[in-house]
């Protein structure tokens with residue numbers, strides 16, 4: 480693989496995409512080289528094709544010249560997967576030609592470069608939304624390629640469950656474009672090939688268009704922050720599920736360490752949450768009628784009667800979410816920290832987090848974990864503020880990551896990547912925990928779609 484791109488090859492690339500499609504100056508490249516959480520990379524150039532045909536031509540160019548390209552959408556990923564390592568970036572930001580809403584069919588076919596906020600702003604006029612609740616605004620292609628999850632997963636599922644079809648260009652020798660786009664809810668024709676491109680970090684091809692199943696916007700939403708004793712965190716969840724049914728749209732657990740951070744950094748928000756000193760839970764109900772408030776109130780009354788809650792503050796949903804979104808804002812500014820994106824089977828979550836916290840206290844007594852849990856789907860974001868001696872030693876940081884991952888994966892049947900996907904930041908964990916048989920199939924697919932290994936920041940081999 481060439482580290483430097485020959486001038487003639489770059490000129491040829493410029494001819495394929497036109498002047499607006501190729502960036503090469505340091506000042507133009509800078510914004511593609513930095514991602515959230517202080518992640519950074521270095522780009523040799525950025526190519527910005529404007530439609531599927533241009534993407535296919537660019538991939539054919541990369542194949543012929545053996546020049547690596549990393550697809551990049553909104554660059555909001557948290558595992559450095561869209562960052563170049565001295566390679567080229569294939570930005571999807573100019574892929575915006577298509578935005579076709581079928582209101583009756585409740586589907587959207589959209590080019591990869593549209594981002595979530597723009598999509599939902601446009602869909603609102605039709606009473607629809609793409610129901611992904613995250614603190615970022617990822618691109619359509621990035622959501623497909625990372626299988627974004629977020630806080631509404633318990634009601635709406637992950638992005639994979641919303642993708643009805645997609646179009647992808649692959650860097651093989653034939654310049655293949657796979658048209659798997661038909662927005663069919665039922666399709667039983669054998670291999671569901673689109674799955675190869677979902678959650679696989681652009682390792683096999685560039686998603687240029689996607690068809691999503693949409694959801695009706697709820698007519699009413701209600702939310703509350705609850706004070707819940709640790710031993711009842713799962714009981715309250717199952718109790719609310721049985722009373723609110725599919726209307727329960729979020730169940731987010733925040734540890735006492737995270738609540739303390741909130742009080743230190745956003746004291747003006749603390750009146751919106753109970754003052755309990757213990758675990759807090761953000762719960763949200765989204766209803767098709769105007770009954771969300773009543774549904775939530777009756778659910779909370781029943782849980783209180785059963786002795787599962789000690790306190791609750793009900794308020795407008797957007798106010799309550801502001802509190803939840805403030806916490807990652809604080810932890811993102813903390814440095815140095817190690818952020819882990821974990822999940823276990825939901826019924827194991829209490830045992831797993833207790834085990835991790837207890838083992839950390841024994842082996843790393845100076846680290847006080849901060850926890851944010853998407854408890855409804857078994858997810859735990861574990862944020863570990865690092866003592867300076869560990870932070871300064873890469874091997875020590877890796878040892879700490881593997882210490883936690885081993886507990887989660889081996890003892891509790893969980894995963895090292897719940898929702899952020901695979902990238903250079905966690906590729907060693909991919910090699911350690913993903914079974915060899917799975918990696919062999921992934922490698923065979925890589926050889927088929929990308930025989931010269933020119934696409935993506937990770938090979939998935």
Ligand SMILES: Cc1cc2nc3c(=O)[nH]c(=O)nc-3n(C[C@H](O)[C@H](O)[C@H](O)COP(=O)(O)OP(=O)(O)OC[C@H]3O[C@@H](n4cnc5c(N)ncnc54)[C@H](O)[C@@H]3O)c2cc1C
Nearest residue numbers: 552553554555556560614617618620621624628629681686
């Ligand atoms: C504040 C904040 C909160 C977040 N909260 C959540 C959360 O709750 N849940 C969650 O799941 N994530 C969350 N994220 C992570 C992030 O937003 C998601 O991973 C997102 O889906 C990435 O989309 P993107 O467009 O930014 O992709 P990028 O970061 O640009 O790329 C991500 C990966 O997809 C590949 N890729 C991008 N576009 C394409 C394409 N068209 N074809 C092929 N490959 C492509 C890239 O090569 C890379 O491997 C959060 C991030 C931030 C900053």
